[in-house]
Amino acid sequence: MPKRFMSRCLSGAIVTGLLAAATLSTASATTYPVTIRSCNRDVTFAGPPQRAISNDVNLTGMMIALGLKDRMAGYTGVSGWNTGTAELKQALGTLPELSKEYPSVETLVGANADFYFAGWxxxxxxxxxxxxxxxxxxxxxxxxxTESCAHVMKRPxxxxxxxxxxxANLGKIFDVENRADTLIKDMQTKIQTLSSKAAGDGKPVSVFVYDSGEDRPxxxxxxxxxxxxxxAAGGRNVMDDLDDSWTRVNWETVVARxxxxxxxxxxxxxxxxQKEAFLRNNPALNQMDAVKNNRFIVLPYDDATPGVANVRAIATIAKGLHPAAFQ
Structure with missing residues (x-):
């Protein structure tokens, strides 16, 4: 649901995520030049960027959470999609939004940018x-x-x-590894607590993610x-066998699952x-168990895309799927 089509059990996944994070290097000062792996490329930095630009609310949120506002020339792709919490907007303050949607090359050059944090x-x-x-x-x-690398390379x-x-990579690039390490550990601790509660409530609940679209979701x-x-929230995406990222499917497949x-x-x-009303009022869709039993969970875009708000997303989903475990 990156905005591509609009102008465009403590589960295995959580265990994988925690183990992956455990392999990250111990926080320390960055020694430049530093080379970072980005999708299928190596990028070398002679020093920390000073005129960074981030695109999209979740990537911008990571920059702010790492205390990098003073290293930023601005951000893009937030207001045009009606995203961003009041808290993030307050944290951004007077930092300019250089483009409401995707920026152009001219936008970045005009801001004298030296770094662009974005994704496919x-x-x-x-x-x-x-x-x-x-x-x-x-x-x-x-x-x-990293999540977006699936569009340019084969990945897990x-x-x-x-x-x-x-x-962690942003921490190395900007020489704020201690901040990154602290933030990662805090996220891991909170997510592990949520996952443990959700897992104790029984079998994972089957879930469909409805981003947008009526003819094909x-x-x-x-x-x-x-x-x-x-x-991580004690559920299973009914499309978890689909070897793709954000994509369109047929409603017939959703109904069958x-x-x-x-x-x-x-x-x-x-x-x-409006999306919920569409599901309720469509006779081909309103006989699904989720609709009949009124089990809708609303996630802001900020939470449903990779970033620091994922902790909040897991809490919201876990409480929706396993309410008894969180009473």
């Missing part, structure tokens, strides 16, 4: 004008959101380890972060209430 379908499009290859000759280094299913890895496959969030709960992603011009 999170500010960049495969074959588009704005890519690591087009920005490199302009002196703008790019770090790609999305995990919380992807989020931890991005935070836009949803999350195994390579999109909601699959890992749902698993009869999810017990539906996660609605709330952003853009169509509200979560």
């Amino acid at each position: 379908n999170y500010g960049m499009k495969v074959g588009g004008d704005l890519t690591p290859a087009t920005l490199a000759p302009l002196g703008i280094k790019v770090y790609e959101l 299913p999305a995990s919380l380890g992807d989020v931890y890895r991005d935070l 836009f949803t999350a496959g195994r390579e999109a972060i909601p699959t890992a969030l749902i698993a 009869n999810p017990q709960a539906i996660v609605i992603v709330d952003y853009g011009s169509v509200t979560a209430a």
